[in-house]
Amino acid sequence: MKLIDGKLLAQTIKKELAEEVAAIKVAGGKTPHLAAVLVGEDAASQVYVRNKVRSCEQVGFTSTLIKKEADVSETALLQIVKDLNGDADIDGFIVQLPLPAHIEEEKITLAIDPKKDVDGFHPINLGRMAQGLPCYLPATPFGIMCMLERYQIETNGKHAVVIGRSNIVGTPMSILLSRKAKIGNCTVTLTHSRTKDLAAEARRADILIVAIGRAEFVTADMVKQGAVVVDVGMNRVDDPTAKRGYRLTGDVRFDEVAPKCSFITPVPGGVGPMTVTSLLLNTLKASKGVVY
């Protein structure tokens, strides 16, 4: 069993990015600029956004953080999006989700100029991805594709099973793995809450992507010997022995599944760190104008 070390890989990619950005600056090119919009006081969102801004600094990007109170109006937020769309110095931006209940997330996502949609959430980027056109890949699937590539995991002709059909992870992941591409050409089965014998489907996977959001959902009996397991989950489980009263766990019961795998991602330190890297890679692409 080999561990896919997302933390280390993210550091490696960030180092490569930092070198490229330094070279761009030396050559008098434009410094990539990412803006992040944070609404309200959601604790997790604050951590995520802080992480993204800090990562920008690490690789030499310019970053702008726009913070708004939880009671900001939808109209005001749409105006912020419009301003960012029109700001020539900003290459890409994200609006951190979730948003307060009085704001329609879909309306915000659709208002973002697809050319600056470095989160890859706009339907046009998803559609272009499905059609194999240049696009911004959504962060989590992009991070997973990088992992598969860098760990030289063969995907061609393999059977991939994706558990979970969310718009930002499961669905795009299933599409990506089926594309005619170097990392792709999988036979892909997309499973979800309505799947009848999910364990049986999972057992058929050469590559198992788990993004169902249920702590330790995948057990050893659901995994084929030698499978590659990618755990997208990040769940808080009560644990009175832990300092904070909880521990973080993935969607996979790591201790019993890991011995059966050829490769597996840990939680934390697996997929998580790679999502920020994806955002940086998308922003660099935006800055270079290579997508649109």
Place this chain on the structure above:
Amino acid sequence: MKLIDGKLLAQTIKKELAEEVAAIKVAGGKTPHLAAVLVGEDAASQVYVRNKVRSCEQVGFTSTLIKKEADVSETALLQIVKDLNGDADIDGFIVQLPLPAHIEEEKITLAIDPKKDVDGFHPINLGRMAQGLPCYLPATPFGIMCMLERYQIETNGKHAVVIGRSNIVGTPMSILLSRKAKIGNCTVTLTHSRTKDLAAEARRADILIVAIGRAEFVTADMVKQGAVVVDVGMNRVDDPTAKRGYRLTGDVRFDEVAPKCSFITPVPGGVGPMTVTSLLLNTLKASKGVVY
């Protein structure tokens, strides 16, 4: 075994459409208007476009046919698209594919206003479909969804296998069947030329969608007893005994597969007639402004 009679169903839907259009006219509403652009002399394309225009007339739509010589420039064709985008009377339009080699199809598809893209080929419509947002569904998958609905075929929790990953049939079909929707909630496996044991995958299907473009590719041993089989293929096979020297056949060896099926579509008279109906349904939606 029950035959899914696409020809009859298309007639039924056209009759319903004709009634709705008549009522719209009586109420003083706008008559739906579809334009079709045909470039060159490709025989099949001429038949398809003629069919579409005639179908518009049958249901009371206004139709406009724009014919251009095969040597029309890309710039000139883009101007036609631009004019149609801006023409307030035209609710939707299509540019019949394939186009001559000197014209980049992708450029034309992307130039069509997504609001008038009643073929559902623009990536934003595909992305919206994947995200479960209102959109124009691509014609063939839309037609198949109509068939499943009208024949009251249960999809919920079923295992669907799609053979072929094209942008306009296999891929959107696999996404649609996996969505959380009345016709949907399938566990979906998308297979293609790189799939290792395609026959074994196909045999697992409760619902088998075949869109690989190879005459009589699916044989009886690839189909589970009681399966629903939808044949998207339309292949010309040499046949000296036939009047034209060829006969039309699907991707399924109908004679031997049909006895095993609960439902099956014939070729011709199955999926084919439904694609035109889909185009009409999309055009009506465009006219009513219910998508965008």
